[in-house]
Amino acid sequence: MSRVFSGIQPTGEPHIGNYFGAMRNYVRLGEQFGKNSLYCVVDLHAITNPNAFDPATLAEKTYEMALANFAIGLDPSQVIFFVQSHVPEHHELNWIFTSITPVGELERMTQYKDKAGQFESIPSGLLMYPALMAADILLYKADTVPVGEDQDQHLELTREIARKFNHHFGQTFPEPKSVHDPNALRIPGVDGNGKMGKSKGQGSTIGILEPLDAIWQKLRVAPTDPARVRRTDPGNPDVCLIFDYHKLFSDLDTIQLVDRECRTAGIGCVDCKKKLMEGVTEHLTPIQQRAEELRTDPDYVKDALRQGAQEARAIARPVIEEVREKVGFLK
Numbered sequence: 001m002s003r004v005f006s007g008i009q010p011t012g013e014p015h016i017g018n019y020f021g022a023m024r025n026y027v028r029l030g031e032q033f034g035k036n037s038l039y040c041v042v043d044l045h046a047i048t049n050p051n052a053f054d055p056a057t058l059a060e061k062t063y064e065m066a067l068a069n070f071a072i073g074l075d076p077s078q079v080i081f082f083v084q085s086h087v088p089e090h091h092e093l094n095w096i097f098t099s100i101t102p103v104g105e106l107e108r109m110t111q112y113k114d115k116a117g118q119f120e121s122i123p124s125g126l127l128m129y130p131a132l133m134a135a136d137i138l139l140y141k142a143d144t145v146p147v148g149e150d151q152d153q154h155l156e157l158t159r160e161i162a163r164k165f166n167h168h169f170g171q172t173f174p175e176p177k178s179v180h181d182p183n184a185l186r187i188p189g190v191d192g193n194g195k196m197g198k199s200k201g202q203g204s205t206i207g208i209l210e211p212l213d214a215i216w217q218k219l220r221v222a223p224t225d226p227a228r229v230r231r232t233d234p235g236n237p238d239v240c241l242i243f244d245y246h247k248l249f250s251d252l253d254t255i256q257l258v259d260r261e262c263r264t265a266g267i268g269c270v271d272c273k274k275k276l277m278e279g280v281t282e283h284l285t286p287i288q289q290r291a292e293e294l295r296t297d298p299d300y301v302k303d304a305l306r307q308g309a310q311e312a313r314a315i316a317r318p319v320i321e322e323v324r325e326k327v328g329f330l331k
């Protein structure tokens with residue numbers, strides 16, 4: 001039986017790029033794999049970049065990320081959902097992996113090279129990030145890892161670490177494969193500057209729990225086809241991010257209508273955005289209502305995370321025992 005593992009960054013409120021790019025897939029895999037699907041809010045990873053985390057908000061963001069995942073339909077009683085720092089076995093396996101991973105392998109990671117440039121003095125945790133990621137996955141002997149393509153290089157290193165451990169200490173770990181969601185979409189930022197969440201500031205994102213009137217204010221001023229200057233100019237939906245959003249939120253009839261009417265100037269951009277907002281409202285309202293329900297009972301999320309950590313540790317402990325024995329620690 002396959003086992004799925006995925007780490008989720010505690011960035012607080014997820015945006016629709018996270019939702020359509022990964023979170024929906026977690027729900028689908030959770031229904032398929034049940035308790036053999038593990039989802040982990042990776043707060044230990046978050047602190048490896050001191051520029052990107054604030055101790056005053058880390059706990060709140062971790063909580064909010066769990067709440068958002070439960071609100072979109074991930075059922076913590078059906079899957080294992082937990083917080084990384086609640087399962088100390090991650091540290092232990094990380095240290096052992098760090099001890100067998102050459103510094104050169106870690107230094108050639110593209111994400112490390114990208115982030116290291118921000119620092120005058122590079123934190124070593126940033127370099128060790130992929131060893132911790134390997135520990136996250138292999139601690140559960142997971143073989144299936146739903147990630148974005150930007151994580152493929154880290155997954156390749158995870159396989160390399162598994163091979164190295166197996167070679168030195170005997171067959172222990174599987175070589176996990178990454179799976180890309182075939183339906184994952186590249187969602188443009190609402191400010192029109194590249195992928196959502198990649199450009200700076202809140203202005204580029206649409207949060208799945210963001211108040212609907214705030215979402216409308218962003219859509220209202222969002223750029224459209226730049227060649228469509230006047231209402232009477234025909235537009236090209238293929239170059240318009242509003243049309244990309246229609247493909248996520250609107251029904252097929254609306255998508256076809258916009259595709260046709262935009263090209264003949266039959267619909268204006270404001271009306272087109274209003275139609276989009278109807279789909280956004282229909283899609284996000286039940287998620288936001290569920291989030292509000294969860295907020296009225298804060299213990300629900302915390303209890304679910306505690307339970308998830310217990311379930312994760314029940315899998316992790318025998319693996320760590322096996323590793324300790326193979327590495328040769330005194331019992």
Ligand code: SF4
Binds near residue numbers: 225272
């Ligand atoms: Fe974009 Fe809609 Fe305007 Fe066409 S009508 S340019 S799809 S906002």
